[in-house]
Structures are given as structure tokens and as C-alpha cells.
Amino acid sequence: MTSMMPLVVEKAQVRRRGKVLIGPVNFTLRTLGFTIVMGPNGSGKTSLLRMLHGVVRLADGTVSWACDEISARAKQAFVFQNPVMLRRSVCDNLTYPLRIQNVPRKIANAEAERWAARIGLTQVLTRSAAVLSGGEKQKLALARALIRKPEVLFLDEPCASLDGRATREIETLLLQASADGTRIIMATHDMGQARRLGSEVLFILQGKLHEFSPAEVFFENPKTDAARAFLNGDIIE
Amino acid sequence: MSDILDGVMQGIWLLVTLDPELIEITLRSLRITVSALLIASAIALPLGALLAVKRFRFRRVVIAVMNALMGLPPVVVGLCVYIILSRSGPLGVLGLLFTPSAMVIAQVIIIVPLVASIAHQSLRDLWSEYHDLLISMNTSQWQRISTLLWDGRRALLTASLAGFGRAIGEVGAIMVVGGNIDHVTRVLTTAIALETGKGDFGLALGLGFVLIFMALSVNLAIHYLTRTEVEGRW
Amino acid sequence: MMKRLITFLGCFAVSATMVSADNMRMAVTTSFHNSGLSDSLLPAIEQDIGLKLDLLVVGTGQAIRLGKAGDVDAILVHSRSAEEAFVAAGYGTHRRNIMYNDFVFVGPKNDPAGIAVARTAQEALRKIADAEAVFVSRGDDSGTHNRERSLWGAIAANLDQKNGWYRSVGAGMGAALNTASGMNAYIMSDRASWLNFGNKGGLAMLYAGDPALFNQYAYLPVNPLLHRHVKTTQAKNLEAWLTSSRAKELINNYQIDGEKLFFFNAE
Numbered sequence: 001m002t003s004m005m006p007l008v009v010e011k012a013q014v015r016r017r018g019k020v021l022i023g024p025v026n027f028t029l030r031t032l033g034f035t036i037v038m039g040p041n042g043s044g045k046t047s048l049l050r051m052l053h054g055v056v057r058l059a060d061g062t063v064s065w066a067c068d069e070i071s072a073r074a075k076q077a078f079v080f081q082n083p084v085m086l087r088r089s090v091c092d093n094l095t096y097p098l099r100i101q102n103v104p105r106k107i108a109n110a111e112a113e114r115w116a117a118r119i120g121l122t123q124v125l126t127r128s129a130a131v132l133s134g135g136e137k138q139k140l141a142l143a144r145a146l147i148r149k150p151e152v153l154f155l156d157e158p159c160a161s162l163d164g165r166a167t168r169e170i171e172t173l174l175l176q177a178s179a180d181g182t183r184i185i186m187a188t189h190d191m192g193q194a195r196r197l198g199s200e201v202l203f204i205l206q207g208k209l210h211e212f213s214p215a216e217v218f219f220e221n222p223k224t225d226a227a228r229a230f231l232n233g234d235i236i237e
Numbered sequence: 238m239s240d241i242l243d244g245v246m247q248g249i250w251l252l253v254t255l256d257p258e259l260i261e262i263t264l265r266s267l268r269i270t271v272s273a274l275l276i277a278s279a280i281a282l283p284l285g286a287l288l289a290v291k292r293f294r295f296r297r298v299v300i301a302v303m304n305a306l307m308g309l310p311p312v313v314v315g316l317c318v319y320i321i322l323s324r325s326g327p328l329g330v331l332g333l334l335f336t337p338s339a340m341v342i343a344q345v346i347i348i349v350p351l352v353a354s355i356a357h358q359s360l361r362d363l364w365s366e367y368h369d370l371l372i373s374m375n376t377s378q379w380q381r382i383s384t385l386l387w388d389g390r391r392a393l394l395t396a397s398l399a400g401f402g403r404a405i406g407e408v409g410a411i412m413v414v415g416g417n418i419d420h421v422t423r424v425l426t427t428a429i430a431l432e433t434g435k436g437d438f439g440l441a442l443g444l445g446f447v448l449i450f451m452a453l454s455v456n457l458a459i460h461y462l463t464r465t466e467v468e469g470r471w
Numbered sequence: 472m473m474k475r476l477i478t479f480l481g482c483f484a485v486s487a488t489m490v491s492a493d494n495m496r497m498a499v500t501t502s503f504h505n506s507g508l509s510d511s512l513l514p515a516i517e518q519d520i521g522l523k524l525d526l527l528v529v530g531t532g533q534a535i536r537l538g539k540a541g542d543v544d545a546i547l548v549h550s551r552s553a554e555e556a557f558v559a560a561g562y563g564t565h566r567r568n569i570m571y572n573d574f575v576f577v578g579p580k581n582d583p584a585g586i587a588v589a590r591t592a593q594e595a596l597r598k599i600a601d602a603e604a605v606f607v608s609r610g611d612d613s614g615t616h617n618r619e620r621s622l623w624g625a626i627a628a629n630l631d632q633k634n635g636w637y638r639s640v641g642a643g644m645g646a647a648l649n650t651a652s653g654m655n656a657y658i659m660s661d662r663a664s665w666l667n668f669g670n671k672g673g674l675a676m677l678y679a680g681d682p683a684l685f686n687q688y689a690y691l692p693v694n695p696l697l698h699r700h701v702k703t704t705q706a707k708n709l710e711a712w713l714t715s716s717r718a719k720e721l722i723n724n725y726q727i728d729g730e731k732l733f734f735f736n737a738e
Contacts (some may be wrong), residue, residue, distance in 0.1 A: 053373065055369070055372055073375045074375055077373070078369075078373040080369060080370070084367065084370040086370075087388045087389075088365070088388065096374075096384075097374055102379050268587075274479075275481060323540045323542050324540055324541035324542050324700065325540040325542075329477070332700075333476060334542055335525070366492055412718075415494075416527040417528065418525045418526060419525075419526065433645070433646075433649070434501065434505070434643055434645030434646050435645050435667065435668065435669055436503055436645055436649055436668040436669035436670030436671070437649060437651070437669040437670075438670055439669075440594060459476075462476055463476075
């Protein structure tokens with residue numbers, strides 16, 4: 001499976017301009033699973049993901065992968081809420097992560113074609129990525145993230161602005177990736193999506209970790225009142 | 238007003254008859270400016286990209302100085318280069334003074350800040366777009382710079398063309414370091430200065446219109462060759 | 472496409488820096504060049520002694536400075552005191568008279584200061600000062616400028632007041648003539664530059680002939696002891712040519728609109 005897991009987080013904290021965005025948090029993510037990060041808007045989900053991915057500086061505490069930091073950086077991928085497209089063709093977007101690791105052009109192109117077929121974008125391989133629809137862009141971003149076969153994949157509310165059909169396509173790809181061994185950590189506030197995909201839930205509220213339970217436990221029998229209210233659909237701060 | 242009309246007529250006449258002296262100085266103008274532009278771009282474009290992505294202590298100062306240097310008076314640059322290249326100066330042994338090479342050097346110094354500033358600003362905008370993605374993908378500094386340079390190439394072309402415009406019309410520096418020697422370092426702008434000094438406004442304007450016409454042609458050719466403004470491309 | 476474009480431009484550009492061999496550099500003044508005499512002398516020089524002469528046309532002050540720095544192999548100027556100082560300080564080996572022309576006074580056709588009837592150059596200038604007519608001076612420490620200042624004599628002390636009629640422009644002969652033409656002002660010019668000038672406007676030549684207005688051109692080779700790289704042989708050959716009967720013929724026969732401009736007087 002993965003040599004990066006388990007991931008141990010101890011007293012980790014991220015601050016910006018004196019304000020605490022997330023933390024201190026303590027938890028351990030095991031080798032297997034599909035982790036959902038849930039919470040209302042502004043609770044710190046994005047900050048948590050970026051913290052785990054290592055792109056923001058820790059104000060305090062540690063985030064420790066099982067392997068060394070250098071290899072850890074190379075084996076992760078991140079899909080942003082608003083997909084970032086390179087100003088290139090669809091094919092070049094897909095091959096970019098491979099090319100920066102010096103994968104020969106022919107092999108990279110073959111992989112790109114394979115993935116394009118999987119996500120249904122074969123027709124537009126040579127067209128500029130800018131002309132794709134929102135759903136297509138996000139599928140492309142996901143394929144671009146998975147093309148390198150990362151061990152860990154982070155996603156920050158990938159389906160937030162997508163329609164039902166695009167959402168379903170993304171979810172199918174995610175489940176396939178998870179089955180293929182990719183450890184997925186995804187933020188979402190779509191309850192249905194969380195139930196469909198998640199094996200465990202990290203519930204974040206006001207920058208603190210309120211609950212960390214297996215999915216069935218969280219949805220059927222949440223431990224905290226805040227979680228209960230959230231699941232109920234109430235507005236909580 | 239009749240002077241301007243006379244100038245246009247002279248300019249057209251010079252072009253139509255393909256006056257050999259005109260061709261000689263026009264080609265020399267082009268060669269010197271294109272050389273300067275290539276060298277300056279090789280320095281300024283990566284510099285602009287580096288300043289966009291790398292964070293270091295004095296970055297703001299460096300960017301401010303670079304922007305300010307765009308306003309360097311060319312004749313001052315010319316004087317400094319002259320003093321350095323003069324036989325009595327530190328690099329006199331190279332014997333570069335009053336040759337086209339000296340003119341290229343002076344023009345490079347003049348246009349690097351301009352090209353770098355424009356390149357830096359547009360690459361900075363592009364970097365803010367790509368920042369999260371490229372950091373996430375664990376790219377090296379060099380990979381970030383080359384990705385920005387490639388994806389931002391249209392804006393960089395504009396930066397280079399701005400440098401071309403500045404250089405092709407420059408006269409103060411190249412007059413001092415080139416000496417405006419007939420058949421050696423005389424170019425369009427210095428010839429215009431010379432004819433103006435002789436009071437021959439008609440010919441001076443004529444040469445001026447040739448210069449404008451040439452600059453226009455170069456720009457149109459570049460745009461055509463790189464296929465900008467084609468349907469569906471931004 | 473981009474790569475091809477860049478390669479093409481690269482090759483094109485490299486050819487820009489090629490420089491030819493066996494030539495000599497001489498700094499000459501704008502007055503000398505604007506007369507057009509160099510255009511008739513240079514081809515003859517190349518033909519007769521196989522020398523490619525590169526002329527740098529600059530003001531007297533800059534010519535002297537280039538000579539001092541050793542950036543040229545010889546200078547041809549017309550400012551006796553500056554020349555003698557140049558040789559005395561060791562920058563030049565000697566000075567050799569080549570030819571002379573004269574200065575003339577140019578002004579608005581209707582001649583408000585009435586200098587056309589003056590008997591001497593100094594009297595003409597005094598009339599201009601009395602009439603407070605606008606006068607353009609080169610103001611650039613050149614041979615022409617220095618001669619002009621010396622002719623003003625006692626009046627010179629009062630010339631630099633602000634908003635006066637005396638306009639010092641700090642420019643070469645052509646540029647100064649342009650300014651005078653634009654202002655319809657009086658100006659002192661060398662005859663050759665005036666005759667060859669293309670923008671006369673409302674100006675005309677009003678006074679000439681006073682021997683005080685004669686203008687001697689001299690050739691000064693740069694001292695090889697100070698600058699070892701100067702082309703001494705070529706400079707000697709050029710000097711021999713400039714003082715030869717061939718040069719005498721070309722110089723004395725040079726005319727603009729039927730008027731002789733230069734008088735050969737090398738010994």
C-alpha cells in the first residue's frame with residue numbers, strides 16, 4: 001500500500017496575522033481509508049488540508065509522515081476548489097506533472113491519452129484547456145493529479161460548483177482511485193457526498209477538531225452537540 | 238507643414254528607389270537593435286521571472302530600482318559606456334569604442350530594465366495564477382521559471398517589442414559610443430540627427446518616416462509569424 | 472516557429488559586429504564636416520594612399536577630449552589656443568596648418584541692427600549690442616564660439632545676463648543655425664556651414680571680410696608616446712597627403728554655388 005502512512009499530527013497549528021486558522025489539532029490517519037473533512041464554511045477545512053499537504057508553515061506542532069519529507073512531497077497531489085488550468089492544451093496539462101519528473105515525452109503522451117479517455121476528454125486533447133466547462137476542468141485537474149499515481153490525494157471541495165452529472169463522474173473516479181490504493185483526504189460540505197464516499201470523518205469547527213470517527217459512527221451517532229446540529233442541517237458557527 | 242509633406246515625399250522616394258545608402262544604414266540599424274534585443278531579452282526575461290517567483294529580503298528594493306532604471310537617460314548611459322570603453326578607460330584595450338559592438342552594449346544597458354519590468358509584471362500576474370498548483374506539484378525553482386516563461390510567452394513578446402521600440406529610436410547613447418562614422422557606425426537615428434543639424438529637414442523627416450515604416454513592418458511581421466489574434470487564441 | 476525566428480535573428484545579429492581593418496580615426500569639427508569638404512576629400516584619400524579614414528564629427532571640445540584620451544589617431548580643429556595647449560601638455564606631437572576659411576555674420580534680411588555697413592567685425596557686434604537685437608551664440612566652447620567671444624571684446628562682460636538678447640544655446644553649428652533661423656536672429660557662422668545650410672528661412676549673410684574673421688584649421692596627430700596604439704604611420708601618411716599639391720588642388724577648388732570656401736595654406 002503506501003509507505004507514507006500513517007500520518008501523525010501533534011499539536012499542529014496554523015496562524016495568519018496572529019489569528020489561529022486551525023489548531024492545535026491532534027490525530028492520526030491510518031493506512032487505509034477515505035477521509036472526509038467536514039465542517040461549516042470558514043471552519044478551517046482548507047487550512048487543515050493545506051497544512052497536511054505542507055504548503056503552509058506550521059506555527060506550532062508537527063505533521064509527520066511515515067517516510068522522509070523529501071519523498072513525501074513527491075508522492076502527494078492536491079485538487080483545488082477552483083481548478084487551476086495551465087495556459088496550455090488539455091494534453092499538455094495532463095503531461096505536465098510527468099514531464100517535470102523527466103518522464104519521456106512519448107510515454108507521457110500515451111498516459112495522457114489513456115486518462116483523457118477515462119475522463120471523456122479525448123475529443124478536446126489538443127484544444128486549449130481554457131475552453132473547457134467547469135466540470136471538464138475539474139475532471140482534468142483530477143486526472144492531472146492522479147496521472148502521477150500519488151500515494152495521497154487531497155481535495156478541497158472539488159464538486160462545490162459542479163452539477164450533478166459532473167459530480168457523479170468525479171466521485172466515480174475517486175472511488176476507483178481509492179480502490180487502486182490511493183489514500184484520499186477530501187473536504188466537503190455536501191452531506192450526501194460524505195456519506196457516499198467517506199470511511200471516516202474529521203469534523204472541524206472554528207479551527208478545532210471536534211470529532212474524529214468512522215463514518216457510520218459519525219452519521220448515526222455523533223458524539224458532540226455541534227456535530228448533531230450540523231448533521232441536522234442547522235446553521236452553526 | 239510643407240516640411241512634413243516634403244519629408245513624406247522624400248521618405249517614399251528613398252524607399253521606392255531603394256537608395257543604397259539608405260539600405261546600408263537601415264540594415265545596420267536593424268542589426269544593431271536586433272542584437273541588442275536578443276542579448277537584453279536573454280538577460281531580462283529570466284530576470285523578470287526570477288523576481289516574480291523568488292522571495293528574498295531586498296526584493297522590493299530590487300524591483301523598485303529596476304522600474305526606476307527604465308527612466309535612465311540614454312545619453313547618460315552612452316557617456317558612462319564611453320568612459321569605460323575609452324582607450325584611457327578600464328576596458329579600452331578591447332578596442333570596442335566607435336564600433337557597432339559598443340552601440341549594442343549601450344543599447345542592451347538601456348533596454349534591459351524596460352523589458353525586465355514589463356516581463357516581471359506580467360509574469361507576476363501569471364505566477365499568482367499558478368502559484369498554488371506549482372508549489373503543490375513540488376516543482377523546482379528552475380521549473381517554475383521555465384513554465385512561467387513558456388506559458389507567458391505572448392506577454393514576454395510584448396515586453397521584447399517594447400524594448401525594440403525603445404532601442405530602434407534611440408540616438409543619444411549610440412551617437413556618443415558609436416561616433417556616427419559614415420559606413421561604420423551610422424544608423425538611421427544618427428543620420429537623422431546629422432541631417433537635422435545640417436538644416437536638411439526634408440531628408441531628416443524622410444529618414445524618420447523610413448524608420449517608422451520599418452518599425453511598423455517588424456512589429457507586423459512578428460505578430461503575423463507568431464499568429465496572435467487568430468480565432469480562439471488569447 | 473519561435474525557435475526558427477530566434478535562430479534567424481541570431482545569425483542576422485552576429486553579422487552586425489563585424490569590423491573592417493586598416494583604417495584611421497580622426498575627430499573633426501562640425502564646421503569642417505558640414506561644409507561638405509570631407510565628402511570630396513575622403514574618396515581621394517582612399518584612392519591615393521589607400522587609407523580608410525573614419526571621421527568622428529564632434530564639437531571642438533569633444534574632439535580635443537577624444538585626442539587626449541587616445542580614442543582617435545589625430546584631430547583636425549580650428550581653435551589655436553586650445554591646440555597649442557594640447558601640444559604643450561604632450562597630448563599631440565605638433566600642429567600643422569592645413570587651410571583656412573572665414574566666419575561671416577548672418578542675420579534677418581532686413582538687418583535691424585544695420586551691421587551690413589559696419590567697417591570691422593567688432594563694430595558689427597557693437598551695433599548688435601546697441602540695438603539689443605537677438606543674437607544666437609554656440610556657447611559650446613568650440614573654436615567658433617571662442618572666436619566669437621574674443622570679438623565681443625569689452626562688451627563680453629555683460630553678455631550673460633538673463634532674458635538678454637544674447638542667446639547661448641550650447642550646440643553645434645547646424646543646430647545653432649536652426650535655432651537662429653527659428654528665432655530670426657543674428658549669428659556668427661563659418662562660411663562653409665552657412666552656404667551648405669538647408670534651412671536658411673528669413674536669414675541672409677550680412678557682413679564678411681574682416682581679417683579678424685579668418686579661421687585657421689590645423690592637423691594634430693595624437694602623441695604615440697602617450698598612447699602606444701595610435702596609428703602613427705597612417706597619421707603621417709595622412710599629414711603628407713593633406714599638405715600635398717593634390718590636397719591643395721581639391722581644397723582650393725571646392726565650391727558651393729560658385730563660391731570658394733577654403734584657402735589652402737600648408738607649408
